[in-house]
Amino acid sequence: MNLINVALDVPLMRCFSYSHSDILPIGTRVLVEFGKKPMVGFVWEINLDENTLDYDIQKIKPILQVFPEIITKDILDLVKFTTNYYHYPLGQTLFNAIPGLMRKPKILPVLDEVFSLTAIAQTNSPHLKSKKQQELYRVLTKSVLDKSAIKAIIGATYLKIIKAWQEKNILIATQTTVIPLLIQNKIKLNPEQQVIFDQISQNFQHYHPSVLYGITGSGKTEVYLQLIEQVIHNGAQALVLVPEINLTPQLLQRFKQRFPNVSMHILTSNVTDHERLSGYLGTQVGTKQIIIGTRLAVFTPFKHLGIIIVDEEHDQSFKQNDGLHYMARDLAVWRAKTIGIPIVLGSATPSLETLYNVKLNKYTLYKMGERAIENARLPIIKLIDLNVNPLIDGLTAIAACEIEKRLETQELSLVFINRRGYSPIVVCYECGWAGSCQNCSTNMVYHKGVARLKCHHCGWNMPVPKACPKCKNQYLHTIGQGTQKIEEGLATRFPNARIYRIDQDTTNTKVAWNELYQKIHKHEVDILVGTQMLAKGHDFHNLTLVVGLNIDSGLYSYDFRAPELLFTQLTQVAGRSGRGVKAGLVLLQTHYPKHELYQYLIRHDFGGFINYLFAQRKALQLPPYSFYVLLRASGHELYKVMEYLNKVFIFAEKFKPAGLVGIYPPVPAIIQRLKNRERGQILFYSQQREVLHGFLNQLTVEIPRIKPKYDISWILDVDPLEI
Ligand code: ADP
Ligand code: ZN
Ligand code: ZN
Numbered sequence: 001m002n003l004i005n006v007a008l009d010v011p012l013m014r015c016f017s018y019s020h021s022d023i024l025p026i027g028t029r030v031l032v033e034f035g036k037k038p039m040v041g042f043v044w045e046i047n048l049d050e051n052t053l054d055y056d057i058q059k060i061k062p063i064l065q066v067f068p069e070i071i072t073k074d075i076l077d078l079v080k081f082t083t084n085y086y087h088y089p090l091g092q093t094l095f096n097a098i099p100g101l102m103r104k105p106k107i108l109p110v111l112d113e114v115f116s117l118t119a120i121a122q123t124n125s126p127h128l129k130s131k132k133q134q135e136l137y138r139v140l141t142k143s144v145l146d147k148s149a150i151k152a153i154i155g156a157t158y159l160k161i162i163k164a165w166q167e168k169n170i171l172i173a174t175q176t177t178v179i180p181l182l183i184q185n186k187i188k189l190n191p192e193q194q195v196i197f198d199q200i201s202q203n204f205q206h207y208h209p210s211v212l213y214g215i216t217g218s219g220k221t222e223v224y225l226q227l228i229e230q231v232i233h234n235g236a237q238a239l240v241l242v243p244e245i246n247l248t249p250q251l252l253q254r255f256k257q258r259f260p261n262v263s264m265h266i267l268t269s270n271v272t273d274h275e276r277l278s279g280y281l282g283t284q285v286g287t288k289q290i291i292i293g294t295r296l297a298v299f300t301p302f303k304h305l306g307i308i309i310v311d312e313e314h315d316q317s318f319k320q321n322d323g324l325h326y327m328a329r330d331l332a333v334w335r336a337k338t339i340g341i342p343i344v345l346g347s348a349t350p351s352l353e354t355l356y357n358v359k360l361n362k363y364t365l366y367k368m369g370e371r372a373i374e375n376a377r378l379p380i381i382k383l384i385d386l387n388v389n390p391l392i393d394g395l396t397a398i399a400a401c402e403i404e405k406r407l408e409t410q411e412l413s414l415v416f417i418n419r420r421g422y423s424p425i426v427v428c429y430e431c432g433w434a435g436s437c438q439n440c441s442t443n444m445v446y447h448k449g450v451a452r453l454k455c456h457h458c459g460w461n462m463p464v465p466k467a468c469p470k471c472k473n474q475y476l477h478t479i480g481q482g483t484q485k486i487e488e489g490l491a492t493r494f495p496n497a498r499i500y501r502i503d504q505d506t507t508n509t510k511v512a513w514n515e516l517y518q519k520i521h522k523h524e525v526d527i528l529v530g531t532q533m534l535a536k537g538h539d540f541h542n543l544t545l546v547v548g549l550n551i552d553s554g555l556y557s558y559d560f561r562a563p564e565l566l567f568t569q570l571t572q573v574a575g576r577s578g579r580g581v582k583a584g585l586v587l588l589q590t591h592y593p594k595h596e597l598y599q600y601l602i603r604h605d606f607g608g609f610i611n612y613l614f615a616q617r618k619a620l621q622l623p624p625y626s627f628y629v630l631l632r633a634s635g636h637e638l639y640k641v642m643e644y645l646n647k648v649f650i651f652a653e654k655f656k657p658a659g660l661v662g663i664y665p666p667v668p669a670i671i672q673r674l675k676n677r678e679r680g681q682i683l684f685y686s687q688q689r690e691v692l693h694g695f696l697n698q699l700t701v702e703i704p705r706i707k708p709k710y711d712i713s714w715i716l717d718v719d720p721l722e723i
Helices: 073-086 090-097 119-123 131-140 147-154 158-167 191-201 220-233 249-258 273-285 295-299 328-339 352-359 397-409 483-493 510-521 562-574 596-602 606-620 638-655 689-705
Strands: 002-008 016-020 028-034 037-047 065-070 114-117 171-174 208-214 237-241 264-267 290-293 305-311 342-347 364-368 380-385 412-416 425-428 445-447 452-454 461-463 476-479 499-502 527-530 543-548 585-590 627-635 661-674 677-686 713-718
Touching: 002 028, 002 090, 016 028, 037 090, 073 090, 073 295, 073 328, 073 713, 114 119, 114 131, 131 147, 147 158, 158 171, 191 208, 191 220, 191 364, 208 220, 208 328, 208 352, 220 237, 220 249, 220 305, 220 342, 237 295, 237 328, 249 264, 249 290, 249 510, 264 273, 290 295, 295 328, 305 328, 328 342, 352 364, 352 606, 380 596, 397 412, 397 543, 397 585, 483 499, 483 527, 499 510, 543 562, 562 585, 562 596, 562 606, 585 596, 596 606, 627 638, 627 689, 638 661, 638 677, 638 689, 661 689, 677 689, 689 713
Parallel strands: 208 342, 208 364, 237 290, 237 305, 264 290, 305 342, 380 585, 412 527, 412 543, 499 527, 543 585
Antiparallel strands: 002 016, 002 037, 028 037, 028 065, 114 171, 425 476, 445 452, 452 461, 627 677, 627 713, 661 677
8 A cells, every 4th residue: 555645725735645556656636535525636745654644544545536637747846836935735736727627526528639631641632522521621731620620611520521531541630740830921030030039049958038128019929939930840839928918819810820730729718628628638748839828828738848938028917816826927937947948038118027137147138129110110209298288078188189180190099098987986075975895995986888886896886876875965976087988078079080998898808809900900990098908919000199198196106016017008008009100109198297207208218217216126125126925814804804913923023034034014905905805914025035935934834823713814925016
């Protein structure tokens, strides 16, 4: 009998021992009994020394079932690193990393087979009478197909055809692409791109972290595509991480057009469980060659990973903000380093953390200066001083006049306002009532069409009251503006303009985006109004004017990262304009036109802005000059949460490495109540990462002993993005 330690999906920092007749490979999926329940687990280690067992050996239960799936060593190593670095329970970290279906205590469906032409059928085309079969043959000369793709061409009799073709030696079931790699629409790299391509491709066998810093349109994606082509040509696979919002049909189309017969797996939050599983297993055995996905894709197992690309590496959506608080970009770097392959971090506005690594000579910086399309120029950014330019419906006369001009010349304008809904605050001037959420300490946003007040934090909503709920006054007022109100104002001012609003409420699906692109292409839209959803990745034909409203809030925020975020966002929005041959104009309405941030922005001086931020962060010893970890706690009543945090604080103060780790005393969180939980936090910081993590290792063992009397839960947020 062998003792086998199994990782289970439970909130504890340890494994559990079971027995089995054979020694099972590490990573094997198994079924065990935990408590009285059957539970899926993964073999974590073989316990060779019975004496280390902290459990009565007589009570050890046997493993109930052994499944065929095995989690590969590189993923287990990644999980080990993740659980240590983020101080998150081992089993839960592992289960976070795998497809949902693998958690179920049942046998998994088999991998979708893929089919390709045999070598002989490839050269001698068989005699086929039916049109559909001819079409199938034509498609197969360019790509491998799975059953569903064959069904789409042939129809109901597809299984019969597959069988017949296999018997006639036309078709074989295959694991890998046997036909030569097809490359389409390839562009000749310009000299700048070529140098970067050469340097990175010379390092395919090494860990080579590089930062591709180039404005939108400078040709970064083209460099990625050609690097990936080379990697696939060498028989390896590529991982491309993108923010969810950037996984646009345009981007995917570009990959599909370039690599028409390469098998890809697209991993977004809305793929089905079955698609996710087959992508996961397909990548593991090597049939999928390119994986394009959001942060979760960093946990995909590869047979032979050759390169990692992180596009828009500055994007905050690479950080997961609930459960396991991991940063996919950082884990991707760790993976590249462990395997010894290049990783490319691309952005028009790289994050301060990444540029700090460049400063420390850990990463190589590649700059891309010019826009790839000849003659395309940087947009001209102008500030409109709101102290002297009054607003009408949120818009200054200068901005309105520029929009008017675009209507005449039939060019597209974009109005950017980072708040959806109609207006963010509904108040009663008589008694001071304001519509706030019953679950959160936030205001409810008024949404006009549906006539409801909605909380953007928890989703709770209610009909707009007919009168003030407190004093029955009939006249409620709205304060501030959201996309809906701006849209309404524009419609009144430009009655003939065709206006299109883009925010989570209108454009949350692929279909909606496609429809919009069609419309823009056919010149059926004059003005776009939208939130930051507009800012990223999209390429709008004929867009020559961007107007930014209500941008100032990021200047003076409690969060030290807010200015960086604001600068990045405005640079990204500005980058939407003038992507064709026409130069773009960007107008930013602000109360603080003299602010340094805006001055750097209008000069397109990102480098200068970064140095200004470095100086500020250094003076205050903020990240990246120090490391932060937040302990966030929540419960039903604030005083109990704070009482608990105080106990932890006093305890932590006692055994912290003096002079090396600092602790800020407990405070309520900025959004104090969220989804009906009161929240508080303690901040730990240190200039030495290892010392901080050593201390946290101790602390996480000790904290559970400070038993809260109430339903208080806590979590560590390592390298938090929001304070
Ligand atoms: P980025 O990813 O930096 O935004 P892209 O790679 O998307 O830039 O390039 C912007 C546009 O320029 C695209 O339409 C692309 O096809 C084109 N482009 C890129 N590289 C070249 C090149 N070397 N020659 C001509 N056009 C190019
Ligand atoms: Zn009132
Ligand atoms: Zn709420």
